[in-house]
Amino acid sequence: MRTFFFFVWPWLKNLLCIDTSTGTTSRFEEVVSMRTFFFYLGVIFFLLLLVVGGWGLWKFGPLFLGRKPASLEFSASPSAMVLPAPDRQGSVPLERTLQARRSVRAFEDVPLPLGQIGQILWAAQGITLPEKGFRTAPSAFSLYPLKVYLAAERVEGLAPGFYGYDPEKHALIALAEGDVRAILIRAVRQPAVSTAPAALLLTADEDAARKRLGDAATFCVAAEAGHAAQNVYLQATALGLGTVSMGGIDGGALREVFALPEKESPLYVMPLGVPKEH
Numbered sequence: 001m002r003t004f005f006f007f008v009w010p011w012l013k014n015l016l017c018i019d020t021s022t023g024t025t026s027r028f029e030e031v032v033s034m035r036t037f038f039f040y041l042g043v044i045f046f047l048l049l050l051v052v053g054g055w056g057l058w059k060f061g062p063l064f065l066g067r068k069p070a071s072l073e074f075s076a077s078p079s080a081m082v083l084p085a086p087d088r089q090g091s092v093p094l095e096r097t098l099q100a101r102r103s104v105r106a107f108e109d110v111p112l113p114l115g116q117i118g119q120i121l122w123a124a125q126g127i128t129l130p131e132k133g134f135r136t137a138p139s140a141f142s143l144y145p146l147k148v149y150l151a152a153e154r155v156e157g158l159a160p161g162f163y164g165y166d167p168e169k170h171a172l173i174a175l176a177e178g179d180v181r182a183i184l185i186r187a188v189r190q191p192a193v194s195t196a197p198a199a200l201l202l203t204a205d206e207d208a209a210r211k212r213l214g215d216a217a218t219f220c221v222a223a224e225a226g227h228a229a230q231n232v233y234l235q236a237t238a239l240g241l242g243t244v245s246m247g248g249i250d251g252g253a254l255r256e257v258f259a260l261p262e263k264e265s266p267l268y269v270m271p272l273g274v275p276k277e278h
Contacts, residue, residue: 069133069144070205070264071125074166074173081158082171083118086126092238101233104242105192107273111154112197116239120272121165121172123235124148124200124228135167137227140220145209146202146228147264151180154197162258176258187253188269192244196271200243201254202228203264225267232270242275 074080125148126136135144148165150172152158162176184193193199202225210217229245236243251266260266 069167070147070208071144071165071167073147074164074168074171080166080169080171080173081163082169083121084115086119086122086170090238094234097234097237101237102242102275103244104273104275105244105271106276107192107195107197107242107271108276109154109195110197110274111156112241112272112274114155114157116241117150117152117155117158117198117272118170119239120200120232120235120241121148121150122167122170123231124202125165125167126170127167136231137224139224140209140216141212143209143212145204145206145221146224146267147204148228149175149201149203149258151184151199151201152197153179153181183257184269187257188246188249190246190248190269192246192271193269195276196273198272200232200268200270200272201258201266202268202270203260203266205261205263206265207263222267229268229270236272240274241272243270243272245270 123136125144125146128134128136133142133144137146139145150163150165152163153160158172159174159177160179160181161174162180163172164175165171166173181193181196184199204221204225206217206221209221213220232243233245246269247267249266249269254260254266254269255262255264
């Protein structure tokens with residue numbers, strides 16, 4: 001603001017013919033009419049409004065307009081498999097799921113219904129307010145830099161393969177076919193994925209978030225992944241399933257074996273299945 005007036009004041013002083021030594025405008029009526037004065041004054045305020053408005057839109061626009069979520073890249077695919085509509089009411093109290101939630105690392109060798117997979121994906125990143133694009137997990141400035149992938153081995157009605165989740169359509173996008181469990185085992189090297197009929201992979205485009213959040217991007221992205229992972233925990237528990245959040249993973253290996261975009265950083269692998277009785 002100070003810089004703005006530094007450049008405008010000399011021009012305005014000349015227009016008004018102000019004598020800075022006396023502060024008088026003796027020649028004002030001879031040089032410019034009041035109409036011209038207010039015209040130029042209006043121009044100044046209009047330019048000032050543009051500057052302040054532009055800054056405000058850049059600073060606070062994401063709070064109201066949002067940004068392009070990373071998962072929108074899936075929306076362009078013409079081969080989307082729409083999932084069963086999620087249950088938004090539920091029958092298990094939240095307090096019961098909080099009490100029962102555990103990290104599960106061994107699973108029964110039984111397939112999972114496609115409806116349960118869709119429900120868990122919705123819990124992770126599903127749309128809750130379509131007109132604003134709000135999701136089940138909070139995101140700083142509604143940036144939504146997370147993407148959720150599904151490695152399906154034994155899911156009813158779904159061929160084994162690697163899929164991307166499109167929250168906008170509540171649909172799966174087929175990315176690779178075949179035995180992904182063996183690939184996942186080589187990349188993760190944790191026993192829990194060897195018996196799970198399915199697993200989620202959470203990634204994030206941290207660089208895109210950094211453009212808006214600066215140095216806070218690392219924390220905000222990690223926190224958002226934690227929010228989504230907790231949603232998966234609670235939804236799986238409510239469905240009688242189990243999961244565990246695996247953070248000690250080889251992100252480079254996962255990116256390579258699943259041909260993920262270079263800009264994406266794998267954050268969590270979460271195997272899913274019916275808990276094995278001990």
